[in-house]
Amino acid sequence: MPSYKRPGALLPMSTGYCPGCLHGLATRLVADAIEELNQQKNAINVVSVGCSALNLYSWCGDDIGAAHGRAPAVATGIKRCLPDRLVFTYQGDGDLAAIGLAEIMSAANRGENFTVIFANNQTYGMTGGQMAPTTLVGQKSTTTPYGRDPVTTGYPLKMCELISVLEAPVFVARYALNSPKGVMDAKKGIKKAFELQLAGKGFTFVELLTNCPTNWGMSPLATLDYMNTNTVPYFVPGVYKDKEGGKQ
Amino acid sequence: MKKSFVFSGSGGQGIMSAGITLAHTAIDMGKHSTFLPEYGPEQRGGSAKCTVIISDGDIISPLPKKCDTLIAMNEQAYGKFIDDVKEGGTVVVNSSRVKDTDRQDVKTISVPVDDVALELGNVKVANTVLIGVLIGATDIVSKEAVIASLEEKFKEKSPEIMALNIAALEKGIALGKGTV
Amino acid sequence: MEKRFMKGCEAIAEAAVRGGCRFFAGYPITPQNEIPEYLSKRLPEVGGVFVQGESEVASINMVYGAAATGTRALTSSSGPGISLKAEGISYLASAQLPAVIVNISRGGPGLGSIQPAQSDYLQATKALGHGGFRAMVFAPATLQEAVDLTYNAWEYAERDRGPVLILMDGCLGAIMEEVELPEMKVLNYDNTEDWCLARVGGREDSHMITPILPELALEMLNKFKGMTYKMWEMADVKVEEYMLEDAEYVVVAYGIAARVAKEAINTLREEGFKVGMIRPITLYPFPKASLDNLDYNQVKGIIDIEMTVPAQMRDDIELQVKGRCPVHEYGRSGGILLDDEGVYGAISDIVKGGA
Numbered sequence: 001m002p003s004y005k006r007p008g009a010l011l012p013m014s015t016g017y018c019p020g021c022l023h024g025l026a027t028r029l030v031a032d033a034i035e036e037l038n039q040q041k042n043a044i045n046v047v048s049v050g051c052s053a054l055n056l057y058s059w060c061g062d063d064i065g066a067a068h069g070r071a072p073a074v075a076t077g078i079k080r081c082l083p084d085r086l087v088f089t090y091q092g093d094g095d096l097a098a099i100g101l102a103e104i105m106s107a108a109n110r111g112e113n114f115t116v117i118f119a120n121n122q123t124y125g126m127t128g129g130q131m132a133p134t135t136l137v138g139q140k141s142t143t144t145p146y147g148r149d150p151v152t153t154g155y156p157l158k159m160c161e162l163i164s165v166l167e168a169p170v171f172v173a174r175y176a177l178n179s180p181k182g183v184m185d186a187k188k189g190i191k192k193a194f195e196l197q198l199a200g201k202g203f204t205f206v207e208l209l210t211n212c213p214t215n216w217g218m219s220p221l222a223t224l225d226y227m228n229t230n231t232v233p234y235f236v237p238g239v240y241k242d243k244e245g246g247k248q
Numbered sequence: 249m250k251k252s253f254v255f256s257g258s259g260g261q262g263i264m265s266a267g268i269t270l271a272h273t274a275i276d277m278g279k280h281s282t283f284l285p286e287y288g289p290e291q292r293g294g295s296a297k298c299t300v301i302i303s304d305g306d307i308i309s310p311l312p313k314k315c316d317t318l319i320a321m322n323e324q325a326y327g328k329f330i331d332d333v334k335e336g337g338t339v340v341v342n343s344s345r346v347k348d349t350d351r352q353d354v355k356t357i358s359v360p361v362d363d364v365a366l367e368l369g370n371v372k373v374a375n376t377v378l379i380g381v382l383i384g385a386t387d388i389v390s391k392e393a394v395i396a397s398l399e400e401k402f403k404e405k406s407p408e409i410m411a412l413n414i415a416a417l418e419k420g421i422a423l424g425k426g427t428v
Numbered sequence: 429m430e431k432r433f434m435k436g437c438e439a440i441a442e443a444a445v446r447g448g449c450r451f452f453a454g455y456p457i458t459p460q461n462e463i464p465e466y467l468s469k470r471l472p473e474v475g476g477v478f479v480q481g482e483s484e485v486a487s488i489n490m491v492y493g494a495a496a497t498g499t500r501a502l503t504s505s506s507g508p509g510i511s512l513k514a515e516g517i518s519y520l521a522s523a524q525l526p527a528v529i530v531n532i533s534r535g536g537p538g539l540g541s542i543q544p545a546q547s548d549y550l551q552a553t554k555a556l557g558h559g560g561f562r563a564m565v566f567a568p569a570t571l572q573e574a575v576d577l578t579y580n581a582w583e584y585a586e587r588d589r590g591p592v593l594i595l596m597d598g599c600l601g602a603i604m605e606e607v608e609l610p611e612m613k614v615l616n617y618d619n620t621e622d623w624c625l626a627r628v629g630g631r632e633d634s635h636m637i638t639p640i641l642p643e644l645a646l647e648m649l650n651k652f653k654g655m656t657y658k659m660w661e662m663a664d665v666k667v668e669e670y671m672l673e674d675a676e677y678v679v680v681a682y683g684i685a686a687r688v689a690k691e692a693i694n695t696l697r698e699e700g701f702k703v704g705m706i707r708p709i710t711l712y713p714f715p716k717a718s719l720d721n722l723d724y725n726q727v728k729g730i731i732d733i734e735m736t737v738p739a740q741m742r743d744d745i746e747l748q749v750k751g752r753c754p755v756h757e758y759g760r761s762g763g764i765l766l767d768d769e770g771v772y773g774a775i776s777d778i779v780k781g782g783a
Contacts, residue, residue, distance in 0.1 A: 046493070056640075063636050064625065070485065073492075081497040102482050284602065310605075311768060313768050
């Protein structure tokens with residue numbers, strides 16, 4: 001049963017996210033999983049750059065800010081030195097799939113024993129809504145005012161699909177946070193990833209499809225519908241790799 | 249006493265190895281020494297050069313413009329570095345590969361080290377023959393100390409390899425002595 | 429003390445291990461590959477961690493992560509790679525994390541040349557990264573000095589909580605000399621320092637290491653760092669002053685250039701010319717006092733010798749000379765080495781020409 005009190009892993013303060021932003025929910029799901037696994041004092045959150053950085057201040061426990069895109073490299077340094085700690089990165093799509101593409105792919109390929117939480121909202125939220133590597137074809141942004149044109153900007157990057165073809169990762173999954181079922185599944189997925197890490201199994205990757213009412217220019221409710229119609233058909237939720245569960 | 253040596257040739261001729269052996273031997277004998285390799289982008293077959301300084305006192309600059317002794321293992325190296333030898337200095341040439349020697353103000357010792365090494369059974373010991381020639385001609389380090397360095401260097405190799413190197417060293421010493 | 433005939437890169441790698449380094453991340457680049465190669469074998473022997481990063485950028489950020497755990501961490505590179513590490517070095521400075529960075533420098537700018545050069549003085553001393561921080565910069569001239577400085581580099585990095593740079597050129601990285609290796613330091617990791625992530629069992633309270641700060645806190649940090657740099661100038665300058673008492677000409681040179689210059693000075697002294705040398709061992713903090721306090725009624729000229737063209741240390745020298753005598757420079761660059769004859773000739777022309 002989900003708890004409706006504030007998770008112990010979060011400080012009693014506002015997250016700083018815009019109203020209706022699913023980053024807050026994503027942060028909470030991570031915090032819930034940590035609490036349920038009794039890892040508050042053992043977890044180290046490697047915070048990235050972008051809106052995801054806002055949870056640097058709300059975290060109760062050790063956390064460290066990483067340079068843009070470099071969270072998987074920072075987490076590598078930490079986890080190799082402190083192998084018993086629960087280490088995870090929390091990264092957005094610009095951070096992970098554009099400027100940090102080398103770091104995420106290489107850490108995944110080395111099979112580093114930490115967890116990556118990837119919040120994909122298809123935009124650079126903090127800098128004001130520029131095109132992200134995950135912005136959908138036709139989707140408008142401040143740098144694609146006529147909608148993303150694949151002729152000049154290519155196609156949205158599917159990170160779960162990319163990472164699941166590597167040998168080393170043990171668990172790769174994508175969840176959409178725009179429905180209650182998606183939220184429940186996501187929480188199970190995050191918890192499973194943490195459990196695999198604590199068992200020393202290797203690299204785990206959880207992608208969470210989120211929204212950005214502010215930069216998409218929609219009401220929060222409208223973003224959920226937009227996700228159903230546009231995001232989910234392209235970024236298909238599901239477990240892409242589960243080595244322990246027999247799914248390669 | 250402070251002497252500088254330039255070993256030159258092409259990659260694979262054991263240039264670096266000979267330089268390190270000489271420097272190591274000098275240190276074992278209580279002298280001071282520096283070994284400076286010149287590195288290139290080629291992993292194989294490029295030119296190879298190193299500078300060894302041996303001194304009784306501290307070595308201040310490891311970058312002499314001119315050397316006391318040049319060891320040239322091929323024609324190209326000879327042409328490239330012959331002008332860097334001090335007047336009155338010594339040049340040891342591998343006459344298996346260097347045909348023309350033209351400087352009159354240096355002492356030139358010509359030994360066909362490749363052929364000598366082949367006669368001994370393996371062209372790879374050419375650089376050990378060369379060290380022999382060098383100590384035969386200059387007594388910069390002792391034969392015993394070189395043998396001790398070689399034993400250290402080849403400690404994980406077969407006794408045959410060590411024996412071949414000692415034979416190469418002795419042959420080189422004899423050739424080096426004979427030419428002075 | 430243990431004596432060994434070692435290559436420069438390997439000597440500093442061993443000195444790092446003996447100085448407590450237990451984490452290395454780096455990316456291949458000539459002429460420093462012997463450092464990662466040596467440590468890939470050596471660190472596992474002492475329970476340390478070696479990671480070959482996917483880039484210079486990743487490597488310095490791995491060091492950032494390792495340093496945050498209180499582990500003594502090292503990375504090494506050469507000019508082009510140090511440029512890539514600039515981001516991570518700046519983050520180390522803002523998050524106040526200790527780490528040691530080695531630059532075995534080569535000809536620049538750009539991909540430049542893989543041959544030795546002292547081409548990174550300005551980068552090292554003025555701007556190792558964005559944002560206006562400074563790092564202590566050690567510039568050894570012999571392998572023994574390199575070993576000793578590397579061995580103690582983390583003491584400075586941890587005392588002042590920031591990056592420390594060891595700047596050597598490809599020549600010192602490749603040369604073999606005899607070195608005396610110090611004893612292995614025994615470090616106590618049981619107690620978690622208050623600046624690092626808890627090693628065991630976490631903390632009661634939230635502990636945050638952050639490279640981003642609210643404006644007022646950031647200004648406070650910068651003011652504090654400014655005071656630290658002043659303290660360095662007072663307490664941490666390392667310099668060799670050679671034959672300055674009666675010197676009419678003073679050579680200023682560091683690292684390999686200082687060795688070549690010293691040989692020339694000895695020759696000129698034998699010829700009866702009064703030449704001395706100031707050799708900065710810390711390039712930052714720069715030995716300002718050594719230059720400022722010279723007797724300019726006696727000194728007729730300063731000669732800046734560097735293995736780079738144009739000379740990069742010259743601005744720092746002129747700021748102390750304050751126009752009291754002419755400042756000359758001589759150098760080679762692009763990976764062409766200085767040599768005894770060239771440096772002797774350059775100093776000799778100035779001294780004998782009475783310029």
